């Protein structure tokens with residue numbers, strides 16, 4: 001059984017820890033996390049009974065696989081502070097936006113094992129979507145083990161690093177846009193007189209069902225949209241407004257802005 005450590009214990013690390021513990025991939029005693037304060041660590045300890053420490057170096061000493069789960073602005077400094085403990089055998093898994101494999105190799109050495117990844121917060125409910133980019137020192141068996149961790153809380157794919165900015169736009173950050181869409185649809189239902197809590201359930205379940213249809217039917221999203229639009233009916237009226245208001249171009253522009261920001265952060 002591999003020991004898994006997390007430097008950083010915020011939103012994303014919490015979602016991953018929740019995912020791997022709930023899917024019984026690792027025992028809680030084999031997971032350790034560190035953070036700046038005890039606030040998030042205490043919550044994770046109470047909920048999942050994992051080991052916690054305020055010392056990132058303790059995490060590295062006690063882990064075979066070390067997740068770097070701190071914000072990009074402090075990432076390099078934190079990695080620098082533990083680099084002497086990262087031997088040839090440990091695997092460093094970064095989840096940070098805008099941190100390239102080469103920038104990590106510059107800090108810990110290009111002979112070290114690194115996997116750059118991009119997960120998303122639906123990991124918390126076992127519906128995560130993650131991308132993994134291994135560096136040249138990662139062996140197939142090691143990639144399989146780490147991919148298994150990501151698959152334990154959703155789906156994952158191995159991609160070339162050149163795709164990671166697009167991954168951030170379409171899955172890493174996209175839960176935020178989808179939550180906005182659900183909130184806006186529910187607002188409209190509230191306008192129509194529906195109690196708010198009920199409106200969130202109706203809106204969210206519809207998004208869940210629509211997403212499942214795209215994945216399971218294999219049909220083009222346009223064809224699935226057409227199946228909902230009865231001639232002269234209600235749906236096409238809404239579609240007309242969405243087209244007039246530039247919904248598609250808003251979404252494309254928003255996701256492109258996200259991708260551009262990710263590229264900028266990597267420079």
Ligand SMILES: NC(=O)C1=CN([C@@H]2O[C@H](COP(=O)(O)OP(=O)(O)OC[C@H]3O[C@@H](n4cnc5c(N)ncnc54)[C@H](OP(=O)(O)O)[C@@H]3O)[C@@H](O)[C@H]2O)C=CC1
Pocket residue numbers: 007008009010011012013034035036037038039040041056069070071072074078095096097118119120121172173
């Ligand atoms: N949120 C998301 O949806 C996603 C985030 N990411 C990436 O995940 C990373 C973390 O983001 P997120 O979880 O949202 O951020 P959070 O702000 O929620 O968490 C950051 C964590 O880092 C800890 N921390 C701060 N300083 C240090 C330090 N010096 N040493 C050790 N730990 C420290 C914080 O401690 P404390 O608990 O005390 O505050 C906190 O636990 C980012 O790099 C982001 O790009 C990737 C995919 C999705």
Ligand SMILES: O=C(O)[C@@H]1CCC=N1
Pocket residue numbers: 097168172173
């Ligand atoms: O907003 C961010 O920068 C991080 C990366 C992907 C999701 N959250």
